[in-house]
Amino acid sequence: MKLGATRGDTVYATRGLTVGRMTPRGGFEPTGTLPNPDVEFAGKQRVNYGPLNRWWTKRLLNRVTGWYTTTNVWPVADGVLLATVGHHLYRSIDDGRTWSHVHELPFDSGPMGALPTSVCAADDRVFLAEYTFEAEPARVLVSEDEGATWETYLETEERRHFHGIFYDEYSGTVWATTGDTDDESAIGLLEGGEFRPVLEGSQQWRAVELAFTPESIFWGMDCSYAEEVRLFRLSRYEITESDPTPEQIGTTDASVYYADTVSVDGDDWVAMATAAEVGVDDTSPPGSENTCSRSARVIVAGPESEYETWYELYSFERQRTLNEHLSDLPNASAYVYLESTESEKLLVNPFNTTSHHGEILSVSPNALTALTTDDVRERPVEREAQSDRAEVSPGGDDYR
Template sequence: MTRRHLERATERGVVGMRSEPLDLGPEARIGGVRDGRLYWTRGRTVGVWTRSEGGVSLGTLPTPGDGRLDAAFRLRHGRFAKVALRPVVGSWTTTNLWPLRDGTLLATVGRRVFRSGDSGRSWAPVHRLPDSSGPMGTLPTSVCLHGGDVYLAEYTLGDDPARILRSDDDGRTWEIRVETTEVRHFHGVFHDPYRDALWATAGDTDDESAVGRLVDGEFVRVGSGSQRWRAVGLAFTPTAVLWGMDCSYAADVELLRLRRDGPAEPETVGRTDASAYYAATLTVDGDLWVAVATAAEIGDDSTAPAGRRNRSGDAARVLVASSSSSYETWYELAAFRRRRPVGERVPGVPTASAYVFLAADERLGLFVNPFNARSDGGSVMRVPPEAVSRVADEAPAVDASAPDR
């Protein structure tokens, strides 16, 4: 992606699109869409948005309630600390939310997993994640429904084994389905709607990076051995599985297509300037669109080879392509410059990266949620389906050659 492309982005970020901003308040985070309802969080507040009623708060995620830990939990995940530290470190999120079915929601706040059976009005703790889990507990790609069961991929950063859990009672209780020390952690677990298969992504070194399926309680690699197989989110189409490389130090971050009935190696269909994280799909007028979100990351990758430094760009982006081009022509739908807090100028002070969270619904369109961006950080915008289909006329195409740095 060239600097010229970034400069063409509007201050709102969505280039030429007739997007609708949703009034969900500052620092809102989208969870998922189900039955025409977009679920979101703002801190520990849980809410829902519909076209008829707008944004409505449903309830509040609880604290664990065990003495000193309860106080530390409130401080770490409460809104006061985040507001107070935002000018120094930027905005960060520690909450995830997933709508399951029939009013059942699952959420993580830090290392705690909570379940609601009444559409978010009340919550109960159902699992504690390993102590080595990241600040967000898991990634937004870590939960899916498959074959009537719920799967949760833990996201450990230490020496704990990588695990994927399964629940056969809508998240009330959990059992270990996959446990391995051959990868550092799992980035996500995914239901393949076209083959009724269960996929997972793992990282982070070359040997640990893998895209594969879960078969009889084992993680079976489809491919691995390089950063090309280091993925977070997957996008499924009838003929292929697509992802972007999750590698901040790569000289060339590729968007990749693995044909279902083709070569064992993925094909490069696009390139960008920063790690790709999240993906969403949307059918419009018979064309299947794939959206991929990149991140503007801060700091170096602890698993990178010696001398390989972070090369992430200055903006988090949303790139889209459709089945009409076999996903070989990509367009920049949005670009959001990363917020630069004052702590960035002070050695040793950690600062936050910028991300774009995605959700899609065939009737409502694509939801774009930049976080820790210079403008629109924590806002949510809805791009209607008809606007997505016009992107080729209104947004710049991404050059498939190596991006300018």
């Protein structure tokens, strides 16, 4: 299963072309299936839709390519869901029971059509960031009718693509991240049909997902060839400055993709997840190598250290496959998807990993606060965390 997004305490997920919800102890509850789109296409495109997106096909291929995912799901209003399969965008108005095809994304979109961070509901609008690879301009779409119809919000040749769009509930603003070269990388605001960079021009500002607290904005570098992947915090007081200066608050050993904030008894904890990426970044400088760890990790920090002490909750090794020894064949990276719930739980979904692949692990509020106790503090922050959550998250319910 792949974790989708949450709305309140409802957790949405996908299993191949099936969309469903997670029950606290009972596992995956399917609600509907994403249909073959009613569009004019033939040959390879039609053949690929069903076989390459179904769960059983991915299971057959996983020892060769690793587990790969091609679907996303997002709740954007009560009972209204959006989903992508490849470059097809779907909408449901009955909480996922039935689906209609509403839009075609560019054909050179990534395998999921858009990244899991690419949809954001804000101020009675829904934003969607396309994820293409230079054949099309970087583009953000907007819908005024909960995803039924779409139009272009902005289009730019200055960025390769947008990595994500995020609503900042504390300021009522909409943020976006872009990549991938130094000049294309930026963190900024969507305002009046334009993208206004706050930080740009460096791999330090190449991010995927942002996390927000009342005082600051957090992210980690998305750079698989960096000698050191840095974690940053930008004070809200710096946002309007002509030369804002983010503060480095930590490091990790691989690109940071996903981030989230979970509230525990009124305190905001920030979680980040790294990716065990494969291959060499095609936008990296000549001679660059992939410096990412083979493990995808989840790290968290709380306000007691002003977010400068990071605890490792999990470490998941990327699955070993046949294709990683054959450079010309596709091979999947390992990711850990993150979401939080209204009841203060952090959800962790490792994907393409040797342990817990496709499970949704739940970290309880008590497990986070326990990290600051003396016996935990004595352990090195850089320790090799166990992939079994029992070491660090007693009291949580797992979704399997």
